[in-house]
Each structure stands twice: as C-alpha cells, then as structure tokens.
Amino acid sequence: DYELCEEWGHLYPVPREDLINLHREHLLHLLEMGDMEKALQLLQRIEDPGICLAISEQSLDQSPNLAASHFLADYLTGHFYANLTTARRNEIQALYMGSKVLLTLPELSRVNYFHLSSRPLLMLEQLLMNMKVDWVAVAVQSLHQLLAGQEIGFTVEDIDNLLSKYAEKALNFPFALKEKRS
Numbered sequence: 001d002y003e004l005c006e007e008w009g010h011l012y013p014v015p016r017e018d019l020i021n022l023h024r025e026h027l028l029h030l031l032e033m034g035d036m037e038k039a040l041q042l043l044q045r046i047e048d049p050g051i052c053l054a055i056s057e058q059s060l061d062q063s064p065n066l067a068a069s070h071f072l073a074d075y076l077t078g079h080f081y082a083n084l085t086t087a088r089r090n091e092i093q094a095l096y097m098g099s100k101v102l103l104t105l106p107e108l109s110r111v112n113y114f115h116l117s118s119r120p121l122l123m124l125e126q127l128l129m130n131m132k133v134d135w136v137a138v139a140v141q142s143l144h145q146l147l148a149g150q151e152i153g154f155t156v157e158d159i160d161n162l163l164s165k166y167a168e169k170a171l172n173f174p175f176a177l178k179e180k181r182s
Contacts, residue, residue, distance in 0.1 A: 002026035006045075016051065023055045031059070031068035043075065053080050060092070066114060070099035090153040094118055097146050101139045109135075121154055121162060128166045136163075 005022050008014070014022075023046060030039040046052040053076075060072040073096035081089065098117035101124075102110050116123040120143060127136045140159060147156050 002029065020051055020054050020058070023051070024058050027055060027059050028062065028064060028068070031064055031071060034067065036067070036071055039071065040075075049080075049083075053083055056080070057088075060095070066099055066102055066110060066117065069095060069117060070103065073099065091118065094120060094153060097143060098123060100146060101142055104138045104142050105135055121158060124159065124162060125166075128162075 002022070002025070006026070009019055009022065023042065027039055027042055030036075030042060043052055043056065046055065056072055056076050056079075060069065060076065063069070064072070073092050076084070076092050077089070077096060084092065095118045098120040101120055102113060102117055105113065113123050113126060116126060120139075124136060124139055124143075127139065140163070143159060144156055147159075
C-alpha cells in the first residue's frame with residue numbers, strides 16, 4: 001500500500017504534509033519490521049532534502065524501538081549534520097551514543113534502560129547504582145571510542161568524574177572505628 005501511494009504521489013500533486021506523513025509511516029513500518037536496507041532505500045529515493053530531513057526527525061521523535069532509533073540518529077548525523085541546530089545535534093548524537101551503549105548490554109536487560117537512551121551519562125550512573133560493573137566497563141569503553149573528537153554536551157572527563165564519584169562512594173564506610181583503649 002505504501003508503494004502504491006508513493007507511485008500516486010509521483011503522478012499527481014500531493015500536499016507536502018501528506019507526502020511527509022506517508023513517507024514517515026512507511027519508514028517507521030520498515031524500521032519496525034527490521035528492514036534497515038529498505039528504509040535506507042526509501043530515504044535515498046526522496047529527492048527533496050527538506051522533506052527527507054522532516055521525515056527522519058519526525059520518525060525519531062516518535063520514539064521507535066532501539067534499532068530504529070540508532071539507525072535514524074546515525075542517518076540524521078551522517079546526512080543532515082549541518083542542517084541541525086547545535087542543541088538538536090547534541091540531542092541526536094546523545095541518542096545515538098545511548099543506543100550504542102544499550103546495544104552493548106545483554107538483550108533481556110535493554111528494556112530496563114531504554115528510557116535512558118537519550119541520556120548516556122544517566123544510564124551509566126544507573127548501571128553503577130545497580131552494581132552492573134561489568135556492563136559499565138563495556139559501556140565506558142564504547143563511549144570513549146564514540147566521544148573521540150566529538151562535542152555533544154558531555155566529555156570523557158565527565159565520564160571519568162562520574163566513575164570517580166562512585167568509586168569514592170564505594171570506599172566510604174558508614175561506621176566509625178572504635179579506639180583501642182590501653
């Protein structure tokens with residue numbers, strides 16, 4: 001049905017908003033089905049870059065599943081980096097990094113942290129509070145690689161400060177030592 005509507009749009013004038021809605025729904029359908037290749041082909045077929053940007057951003061704003069969010073964030077930063085405001089660029093890159101971190105976690109645990117996918121530092125903090133130190137190690141390594149040469153609102157130093165803060169808390173003892181009496 002989507003392809004038929006797309007063909008119709010080539011033959012007859014269709015209002016811009018209707019065209020955006022059609023392509024957005026088609027894109028979200030393809031991403032839900034896990035067909036990233038066809039989703040990429042759909043985006044490449046759209047000739048107007050403004051429409052393509054609107055479709056990609058609106059699709060991302062509808063909070064699709066993890067793989068779809070990762071795909072859309074990657075596509076937007078790869079193709080429309082210069083067209084995005086600094087705040088939006090940071091938001092999308094944080095979502096990309098958060099989804100990348102989520103992909104390093106065991107599959108059954110991802111659902112517990114999905115709501116933090118746009119806030120990678122908060123996700124790390126939550127993992128630390130849940131004593132998932134092994135997961136944090138993999139996530140930190142992944143973030144260090146992704147942050148190389150990027151400006152997205154937080155830095156490697158912010159990650160190191162967070163780790164230092166929790167390492168310090170782990171060494172605090174909640175009781176006082178008794179003095180030995182002679």
